[in-house]
Amino acid sequence: MTDASVTAPRRPGEQALTALGLGAPALDPADASPRSFPGGGRWRTEVPSCEGPEALAVVLKEASRLDVPVHRISQGSGVWMLTDAEITEMVEATAERDIELCLFTGPRGTWDIGGSTRTDSHGAGPRARGHDAVAGCVEDAVRATELGVKCLLVADEGVLWTLHRARAAGILPADTTLKVSALVGPVNPASFVVHEQLGADSINVPSDLTLAHLTEIRRVSAAPMDMYIEAPDDLGGYVRMYEVAELIRRGAPVYLKFGLAKAPGIYPYGHHLREVALSTAKERVRRGRLALDLLARHGADGGMAPLGSRLPGDLRRFDIPS
Numbered sequence: 157m158t159d160a161s162v163t164a165p166r167r168p169g170e171q172a173l174t175a176l177g178l179g180a181p182a183l184d185p186a187d188a189s190p191r192s193f194p195g196g197g198r199w200r201t202e203v204p205s206c207e208g209p210e211a212l213a214v215v216l217k218e219a220s221r222l223d224v225p226v227h228r229i230s231q232g233s234g235v236w237m238l239t240d241a242e243i244t245e246m247v248e249a250t251a252e253r254d255i256e257l258c259l260f261t262g263p264r265g266t267w268d269i270g271g272s273t274r275t276d277s278h279g280a281g282p283r284a285r286g287h288d289a290v291a292g293c294v295e296d297a298v299r300a301t302e303l304g305v306k307c308l309l310v311a312d313e314g315v316l317w318t319l320h321r322a323r324a325a326g327i328l329p330a331d332t333t334l335k336v337s338a339l340v341g342p343v344n345p346a347s348f349v350v351h352e353q354l355g356a357d358s359i360n361v362p363s364d365l366t367l368a369h370l371t372e373i374r375r376v377s378a379a380p381m382d383m384y385i386e387a388p389d390d391l392g393g394y395v396r397m398y399e400v401a402e403l404i405r406r407g408a409p410v411y412l413k414f415g416l417a418k419a420p421g422i423y424p425y426g427h428h429l430r431e432v433a434l435s436t437a438k439e440r441v442r443r444g445r446l447a448l449d450l451l452a453r454h455g456a457d458g459g460m461a462p463l464g465s466r467l468p469g470d471l472r473r474f475d476i477p478s
Contacts, residue, residue, distance in 0.1 A: 165455040168398050180452065187367070189374040189408040194469035197461025198408035200227035202382065203440050204415055207425035208231050208317065211437040217442040224448065225463055228411065230258040230309060230335070233424040235296035254464035258307035258335055259300050261315065262293030269423065271466060282311040282339040290315055301328050306466070311337040313354055317474075320355025329398045333468065335355040338384065338391055343369070349472075352379040354417035357468040358411060363387040363394045368448040370406040380468050382411040385447050393417040397447050398409055401456035409461070409468075414444035 173179050192198045203219070207228045219226050222374065229250060235243070243259070246280050251255040264282040266287065267305050270446040284290045291421035293315045297308050306329070310316045316336065322328045338360040361373070383403060386392045395417060396403065404410055419436045422429045451457040 157469070163448055164270070165401070168450075168454065176370050180433055183405075187371045187406050189371070191374060191378045191409055192325065192459075193380065193461045193465060194467060195462060195465050198410070198459040199404045199465075200380075200409070200461045200465070201225055201413045201444060202411045202413045203364045203437075203444065204230045205232050205388075205422065205440065206386075206437055207231055207422060208251070209242050210237060210430070212246050212249055213431050214434050214437045215441055216231070216253065219444075220439050222441060223444040224444045225460065226253075226255050226444075227461065227463065227465065228258055228307065230260075230307075232260050232309075233422075234260045234262060234264075235300045235305075236262065236292070237424050237426075240299075243300065243303045243305065251304070256307050256333075256466040258309050259296075259305050260309040260311075260334075260337070261296040261319070263289045264311055264339075265289075278363050278382065282337065284312040284315050286468060290318060294318060297328060297332075301332055304329060307333045307335055309335045309337055311339045313340075313351070316351065316356060320473070321476055322416070331467070335382065335465065336360055338362065338382070338387075342459040345372045346449040349377050350372045352377050352471055353474045355473060357471065358382050358386075359415075362391070363396065364392050366401055367399070367406050370403065374407060377472075378407045378409075378469065379471050380411060381407050382413055383407065384413045384415040384416055386415045388415050388419065388421070390418055390421060391415075392464040397450055400447050401454055402449055404456070404459065408459075412444075412447065414440045414456050416440050416443060 164345050203215050203226055206215050246257055266282050266284045268285055284293055297319050319334055323332050334355050334357050336351050336359045337358045341362045342351055343361045358380040363384040385396055416436050416439055420432050422433050
């Protein structure tokens with residue numbers, strides 16, 4: 157939906173501010189990411205927090221109505237909160253439209269009996285506490301991939317490394333992709349690289365990272381970056397729509413995640429939360445349309461990766477011990 161009147165990319169308010177003598181300094185080409193997705197394109201889209209087949213149907217219908225391109229749809233409650241029939245229905249619906257489906261693996265510390273996660277320091281947070289929690293994540297991963305899920309969402313470095321090893325050993329399909337959750341997203345270039353080398357195929361960074369932080373990360377890693385354009389309140393509630401073009405310029409290859417602030421939490425999801433899950437699913441797609449319209453008005457909507465593309469390209473990994 158590119159505005160035909162736009163002849164060249166521009167920054168928000170640029171023409172009016174320049175006329176008033178308040179123009180911004182020129183962008184530094186050295187800040188731009190030189191990287192892109194394999195097969196072309198610098199950005200993909202993701203609709204998160206799609207907690208079951210009914211919410212998925214709402215997302216797909218609204219995406220069609222509003223002409224919002226979708227590369228990936230993700231869920232946050234976990235594989236274990238879905239029946240086999242529900243997972244199969246979601247796999248078939250997304251496969252029909254060539255959309256990647258990503259499901260969260262296993263139990264996490266914020267839901268188990270560990271009291272430290274409820275202190276002011278939040279203790280170990282969402283990581284997998286103990287052997288049994290890791291085992292639950294692995295069980296979820298095997299079950300999900302056997303049902304056709306190709307992308308797994310993880311919130312623990314040990315689980316990430318274990319699933320990467322399982323993928324290399326053929327326990328999980330070789331084309332399984334592993335996505336790092338925003339709940340444990342790295343906040344500096346060194347930790348971003350560590351997640352890449354542990355097996356991550358896309359890495360969710362916190363939405364409060366500065367533009368300069370994104371440039372720093374891109375100087376050391378080509379791993380796709382996931383970033384909430386609008387973050388849920390429990391992740392800060394940030395709304396960065398007017399920065400989308402610059403987030404792409406600095407952070408490519410990047411998944412633009414259409415989250416939703418000022419919305420109730422729905423993890424772990426159940427039918428008692430049905431109405432809020434469906435209404436927020438619909439609104440996330442609308443938020444995506446708003447962000448894409450901003451890109452179009454600023455002449456910066458080019459460079460989207462082809463729909464149906466999902467693989468991350470060649471990434472660096474730690475050696476797996478024999």
